[in-house]
Amino acid sequence: MPIVVDIDVMLARRKMSVGELAERVGITPANLAVLKNGRAKAVRFATLAALCEALACQPGDLLRWQADDTADTAGAAHAEEEGSPVRG
Template sequence: MPIVVDIDVLLARRKMSVGELAARVGITPANVAVLKNGRAKAVRFATLAALCEVLECQPGDLLRWEAEAPHPAGDAPAARTP
């Protein structure tokens, strides 16, 4: 997925654990892990706002876009429909 979540970087800078972040944001440590490991498919704005408040950051400090590697010839991804 081309959206990367940098929670681990901010946690390290703030010397905060996943458990502490989860408790302060009001989500489970498992959900923080899903975000941290890039397995999340969506993030609610309320959760994003709470993360930003607790980590004292902007949404762009948590999320960034990274281009995906091109697919080899003949192995193109399925076409997306609107």
């Protein structure tokens, strides 16, 4: 997935445990682990706001976009089949 979750980075910077953050945010440690490990399909803005408040950070400190390598590879292969140049 092209959205990368960096909650573990902020936890390390704040020297905070997953359990402590979950308690401050008001979610279960299991649900926080799903989000932290990038397995969540969505996050509520209220949860994102609570995470930012608890970690004293901005949403961009927790979430970032990263190009999906498989999509780039597939696009390049398709462009070569079509005989068009690949832009990179």
